[in-house]
Amino acid sequence: MVVIVRMLAGRVLALVPLLLGVILFVFIVMRFSPTDPALAAFEGANVSQEQLEAFREANGLNDPLPLQYVHFVWQLLQGDFGTSVITKQPVGETITTALPLTVQLTLMGLVIALVVALVLGITSALFRDRWPDQLIRLVSLAGVAAPAFWVALLLVQWLAVGEGLFPTSGYVSMNDSFSGWLNSMALPAIALAMPVAAQLTRIIRTSMVEELDKDYVRTARGGGLPPVVVVGRNVLRNALVNPLTVLGLRVGYLLGGAVVIETMFALPGMGQNMIQAVKDGDTAKVQGFVITIALGFVLVNLIVDLLYLLANPRLRSHA
Template sequence: MTVVLRMLLGRILSLVPLLLGVILFVFVVMRFSPVDPAMAAFDGANATQAQLDQFRRENGLLDPLPVQYVRFVWHLVQGDFGHSVITRQPVGEIIATALPLTVQLTLLGLGIALVVSLLLGVTSALFRDRWPDQLIRVVTLAGLAAPAFWIALLLVQWLAVGQGLFPTSGYISPNDSFTGWLNSLTLPAISLALPVAAQLTRVIRTSMVEELDKDYVRTARGGGLPPVVVVGRNVLRNALVTPLTVLGLRVGYLLGGAVVIETMFALPGMGQNMIQAVLDGDTAKVQGFVITIATGFVLVNLIVDVLYLIVNPRLRSHS
């Protein structure tokens, strides 16, 4: 078995205790929260004590916590996230409806962030210490300092309200209109992407500068190879190894930022549903949404680890 396969197997096996830890954390936080699922289900004042006690017995809320946890994990393994205490709808169905929008928003934001960061990072490195580099440094510093919700407010004020180019809120399915779908997600995706692009730009610039200073680059240039070939075939490929390690964490930022951005733009994704579930005291929905987002974050980092193992020349040379 090669080094890459052994490391990949180790990454996959490490997911099991990690996911169990996430599930345990969510379970404990929700069980010790001041929210009473029985009170939320009956709207508190409209329920008698007998009804509240019956609800707790039927849903196993009076069982010892270890028993509740084992039952909770067993149901999750079977794909059962429970039922909403407000609407009685299966949480899995709600997640299946809301998750695609959040995935679309995250992927669109990631795509924008990657394109912008590659263009700015490579340009900044190639024009090191000259005016394009200085300008890009200032722009990325501003991007790092600006939170996503503030960028969203500026974009809405400028491009939606001021210019009327994009809608201020709402979502259109790509099945109904691809143009309408793109318009409805453009501003939210840009709001999420710019802070991520700012950080990735700085990482890509630093990694590119380190590669450009290495001996093999000077040798290739001295041998008469065009700069485009040297940068595109060798420097850029080697320089992207380090940014890949940062990318996984930034995708987690995109998933977390979607919670706020979806609420601001009235997008019926995971974020808006989760905030509404918190306001309603719907613990089953909160648990399902948080575990789904955490699992997505873990899986994305696994994919990034796989890409890192594939593109890292040191690991390939030891295979």
């Protein structure tokens, strides 16, 4: 346990400069964007140059960039993401409202991707070089090449427009109707999950094949242990260690892909709100949304690192 805590503390400390770098990158990009927060705040109304300068002075936009960055980071450390120049509401309130939906969509996509990848990856490895393996490898290769938005278009055309099984867009809150919520989230989650499921299928298949070729598997089978016991108790557990190393990156892909998928299905999550903020020139909202998504990506990778430490005793013993 002491080893795990020490290694986890090292991971946390290493993430601090990464987060500061992400914040700096977002800050610089937004400051050099062609959007003028002062003009956006007045919504294109006829205002004098004096009013614009007064707004910039009151909001620190005329301060040197290093000072603006320090002030921005200090606000973030206090949990203050700034105030929207359009709605005049704190950005944190909008994030609190939109983030749960994005988390729901990401988790649903992750669960679907893991279930599909485990079933197909294990099946492909157990039937190595036979027709189920060849078919699964072909399907997974096509899935890797297919972007989430293209999969979403196909699903909408087939299951929503063609069969009428799901709505084409819109969102139903879980509090209003669980079945309606599940119905509105199904297609976006499947579209988001399929490319990730295809990637994980290939990784799990490769890891399983390598594990099945090891001496202890042949010894266990020669000793009379049922294949189900050998695969379920030893092979699968050892084979899933390597896929854990890439799981964090795949979850990051799900978070990023949710931005596009939410917009396509008109889901009021982080992605839909961020696209609208970009259209409105609301720099405070864009900064808040991007930093929140980046923070989520970093936290997910931290959790995956911890899971990897727990699943790999050899790594702990050499720490």
